[in-house]
Amino acid sequence: MNFEIPNMMLAMPEMFILTMACVILVFDLFVSDSNRILTYGLAQLTLVGAFFLTISDYSSSTMFTFNGTFIRDPMSDLLKVCIYLAALVVFLYAKDYLRQNNIFKGEFYVLGLFGVLGMMIMISAHSLLTVYLGLELLSLSLYAMVALKRDSMMASESAMKYFVLGAIASGMLLYGMSMIYGVTGTLDLAVISQHVTEIKDHIILVFGLVFLLVGVAFKLGAVPFHMWVPDVYHGAPTAVTLYISSAPKIAAFAMLMRLLVDGLSGLHEQWQGILIILSVLSMGLGNIVAIAQSNIKRMFAYSAISHIGFLLLGVLTGTEAGFAASMFYVLVYVLMSMGGFGMVILLSRDGFEADNLSDFKGLHTRSPWYAFMMLILIFSMAGVPPFLGFWAKLSVLQQVVSSGLIWLAVVAVIFSIIGAFYYLRVIKIMYFDEPEDSTPLMCSVDMRAMITTNSILVLVIGLFPGDLMALCISAISAG
Amino acid sequence: MFSDWPLLSLVIWIPVLGGIAVLLAGSYTNDATSRVVALLFSIVTFILSIPLYTEFQTGTAAMQFTEMVPWIDAFKINYHLGIDGISMPLIILTTFMTVIVVIAGWEVIQDRPAQYMAAFLILAGLMNGTFAALDAALFYVFWEALLIPMFIVIGVWGGPRRVYATIKFFLYTFFGSVFMLIALLYMRLESGSFEILDLHQFRMDLDTQVLIFFAFLVAFAVKVPMWPVHTWLPDAHVEAPTGGSVILAAIMLKLGAYGFLRFSLPITPDASQHLDILMITLSLIAVVYIGFVALVQQDMKKLIAYSSISHMGFVTLGFFVAWSIMANTGKLDGAAMAMQGGIVQMISHGFISGAMFLCVGVMYDRVHSREISAYGGVVNTMPKFAAFAVLFAMANAGLPGTSGFVGEFMVILSSFKANFWYAFLAATTLILGAAYTLWMVKRVIFGDVKNDNVAKLQDINKREFLFLAILAVMVLFFGLWPAPLIDVMDASVANLIQHMMQSKL
Numbered sequence: 001m002n003f004e005i006p007n008m009m010l011a012m013p014e015m016f017i018l019t020m021a022c023v024i025l026v027f028d029l030f031v032s033d034s035n036r037i038l039t040y041g042l043a044q045l046t047l048v049g050a051f052f053l054t055i056s057d058y059s060s061s062t063m064f065t066f067n068g069t070f071i072r073d074p075m076s077d078l079l080k081v082c083i084y085l086a087a088l089v090v091f092l093y094a095k096d097y098l099r100q101n102n103i104f105k106g107e108f109y110v111l112g113l114f115g116v117l118g119m120m121i122m123i124s125a126h127s128l129l130t131v132y133l134g135l136e137l138l139s140l141s142l143y144a145m146v147a148l149k150r151d152s153m154m155a156s157e158s159a160m161k162y163f164v165l166g167a168i169a170s171g172m173l174l175y176g177m178s179m180i181y182g183v184t185g186t187l188d189l190a191v192i193s194q195h196v197t198e199i200k201d202h203i204i205l206v207f208g209l210v211f212l213l214v215g216v217a218f219k220l221g222a223v224p225f226h227m228w229v230p231d232v233y234h235g236a237p238t239a240v241t242l243y244i245s246s247a248p249k250i251a252a253f254a255m256l257m258r259l260l261v262d263g264l265s266g267l268h269e270q271w272q273g274i275l276i277i278l279s280v281l282s283m284g285l286g287n288i289v290a291i292a293q294s295n296i297k298r299m300f301a302y303s304a305i306s307h308i309g310f311l312l313l314g315v316l317t318g319t320e321a322g323f324a325a326s327m328f329y330v331l332v333y334v335l336m337s338m339g340g341f342g343m344v345i346l347l348s349r350d351g352f353e354a355d356n357l358s359d360f361k362g363l364h365t366r367s368p369w370y371a372f373m374m375l376i377l378i379f380s381m382a383g384v385p386p387f388l389g390f391w392a393k394l395s396v397l398q399q400v401v402s403s404g405l406i407w408l409a410v411v412a413v414i415f416s417i418i419g420a421f422y423y424l425r426v427i428k429i430m431y432f433d434e435p436e437d438s439t440p441l442m443c444s445v446d447m448r449a450m451i452t453t454n455s456i457l458v459l460v461i462g463l464f465p466g467d468l469m470a471l472c473i474s475a476i477s478a479g
Numbered sequence: 480m481f482s483d484w485p486l487l488s489l490v491i492w493i494p495v496l497g498g499i500a501v502l503l504a505g506s507y508t509n510d511a512t513s514r515v516v517a518l519l520f521s522i523v524t525f526i527l528s529i530p531l532y533t534e535f536q537t538g539t540a541a542m543q544f545t546e547m548v549p550w551i552d553a554f555k556i557n558y559h560l561g562i563d564g565i566s567m568p569l570i571i572l573t574t575f576m577t578v579i580v581v582i583a584g585w586e587v588i589q590d591r592p593a594q595y596m597a598a599f600l601i602l603a604g605l606m607n608g609t610f611a612a613l614d615a616a617l618f619y620v621f622w623e624a625l626l627i628p629m630f631i632v633i634g635v636w637g638g639p640r641r642v643y644a645t646i647k648f649f650l651y652t653f654f655g656s657v658f659m660l661i662a663l664l665y666m667r668l669e670s671g672s673f674e675i676l677d678l679h680q681f682r683m684d685l686d687t688q689v690l691i692f693f694a695f696l697v698a699f700a701v702k703v704p705m706w707p708v709h710t711w712l713p714d715a716h717v718e719a720p721t722g723g724s725v726i727l728a729a730i731m732l733k734l735g736a737y738g739f740l741r742f743s744l745p746i747t748p749d750a751s752q753h754l755d756i757l758m759i760t761l762s763l764i765a766v767v768y769i770g771f772v773a774l775v776q777q778d779m780k781k782l783i784a785y786s787s788i789s790h791m792g793f794v795t796l797g798f799f800v801a802w803s804i805m806a807n808t809g810k811l812d813g814a815a816m817a818m819q820g821g822i823v824q825m826i827s828h829g830f831i832s833g834a835m836f837l838c839v840g841v842m843y844d845r846v847h848s849r850e851i852s853a854y855g856g857v858v859n860t861m862p863k864f865a866a867f868a869v870l871f872a873m874a875n876a877g878l879p880g881t882s883g884f885v886g887e888f889m890v891i892l893s894s895f896k897a898n899f900w901y902a903f904l905a906a907t908t909l910i911l912g913a914a915y916t917l918w919m920v921k922r923v924i925f926g927d928v929k930n931d932n933v934a935k936l937q938d939i940n941k942r943e944f945l946f947l948a949i950l951a952v953m954v955l956f957f958g959l960w961p962a963p964l965i966d967v968m969d970a971s972v973a974n975l976i977q978h979m980m981q982s983k984l
Binding site: 364368379384385386390391394395397398401402406409410413414416417420421424425427428431432464465466469470473 | 552553616619624626627634641642645649653658661664668
């Protein structure tokens, strides 16, 4: 076996983030609490730097390095860029919240950046081992972030729950990987893919697939592996919930794509059935249980579960157009979800969490502008045109119909009608109820600008979704 | 001079921009300015819609004033607008009623008037978009988007049970539409196009057509509304503010009927023919049964809401008797007349129901009750108002000389050619309609002054006189001389009938 020096350039953004995360870790030791904003600034600069590193070398073809364990293709670059942007927005939204809750510490940013690194590795993974490496890096960062407010009982409890369940899921995933390794004798996804096409339905292969899917479904939060989602969303500090609900969904989608499409596309028949079940259950349970929630973070958690159900619809068709539709969906979802949690953060102040639905009462009277921004986000999540969420639903439904699964499309829209009810209730609370506390909302200029941009983007891209969709299609088909 | 203007885009986007302008005026100046801005924009929109009539070529069924710009390449959706003789009157009706609604809400709405006016302007733009869209996906976007302003209008300015009513309204309509979306996606897949005119040429086997017909039916029947999915309408009407009721009755119900004309009938003619007896039955149930239901209402708005459902039954009856008429007479004229009767009824009902709701609004603003029993002898204190109210009531009952007569008469006359019993049952509405409307008028308007509230009533002011008078003129004009309306739709209806009679298996 020859030893070659791998092409490090392909992993430049990863190495940059890693270096900077370590630098920030050390740097933060020398920063007093009053100057913590410097750490924040440095973290944001890191993301901007990584953004430009990726953009400047935007790949138009597929390239491998590190002995084929690392892939760089248009899909990975697009998803990474979106992850930087998502993390950037999350850090921005989180700043004031962290300060008010006395957890404005360097750790949030260091862990956040390590999480970003983990997600990037997941996106670029082309071997079972790299997938696992990225996943664990992300998960460990998230466990720690959930427990960031260590004096809070609820946060510690949900961190514990997240850790234990996450560890079980990782175990399942590893077990599945070991079976696939046992049958094919390799960890490289490209080689696995060849083997799988040759030895179609080897029973152990199918077993391996099932365990693999359990692990992925856990990370996505698909029913019946969703138990952690509401508890973690609810228990974690809102800034961390915001983080969990945004970029990691993109990474989980990438992981799904790498494992199922790059690795096990030969087993499409098998995984399609499993994904249909996961998808229908997620849409059903997510939308129905969300109705019963009085806490908006829990409601968003169940809404996230139902959105994951929709996301799976595109992937399960097994076509390139379907993958592009799902990719579009996940990007749209992340944009909406960030806006939604951004609003929850906006409403909370001085350590008081405004995470009950009733805290939104009469928002229209208190601050008409923010109420309108929230209205856009909520109608978008419900999938009402002309907002962006509608096009996301349309694109996956179109692919489901194209692959002949019309009944599945009908099921999906029925659940989306059920889902419309709890979204409408939020609008009702904001617009039709009288406020309990009529002080207008106050927040910093950057937060205000970002929330506004976020919602207006949902509207404007909703009016012109063509470019984003075209970007997704080209990212998938060029790979 | 207008021929090279993008008139349809203007009548869609000017009111939407106007809505934004009114919101800005509302937050940076005072309420009075925002009202003026709203009135200006609504009048400008109405004026811009007039050339759609004057420049309209009556001899052709082709789409006119078309605009076509690729919108979303990834989904192959075009921003394709155009109107024919069926959609043109509806657009003018929309812009016209918007002016009326703005005037009617002038002093009445004191709570956040800028937002109220803005919602109606945006709604007008979206409704115009729905009528003008020639791309099915574009149609769907407008169709769904207009739920949002109406949801807000009922929920913010509505009555005590407004939350229940508005959520019911939204969910019912949303429920109907999503099945249409699936049907559209399926046809897009099979035919490769979202263009409505391409879909008119598209062939499907009967089973597929039936499924697609039902998907459309759910969407449009909820909106019309047809029995038995009508229950949202009385709630929404009762709770909505006057302007909301007017727009709901005058235009939003027409969207459903328009959907039948644009989608169900030409795209799935074989399924429509196959199931026409079902549709006729549902229409007749609406006409007769809902007529009886209207008779026993205690609440004036509810009574008019049920009367709307009953009158819309005529519209759907007119659309779906075509095949029976063809089967009996072998000629297209009878079918065309039924169809035209249905469309005339749509327009006329727009004026009459709008006017009736405005009359109730006028009384409600003074007494704050919609109960029939709270009134009596209004004529003694409000003679001018009583004159208008009686006129509109007569029109609602289908008195010859008013526009309400024309459509109903055409539908009844042509359904005789289909089946005596259809015509007989449909004609009972002349009695029922007269019964419930005139009985209400008798109890509310005539008789002795019943209580102090009525004794203290002030007659209508100039503003109220203005909008009631305009509507009265329209009702009488189309009653005495419906020819302009029938002329513009003639070619389009003939073309539609052609599509319906052609098998698309």
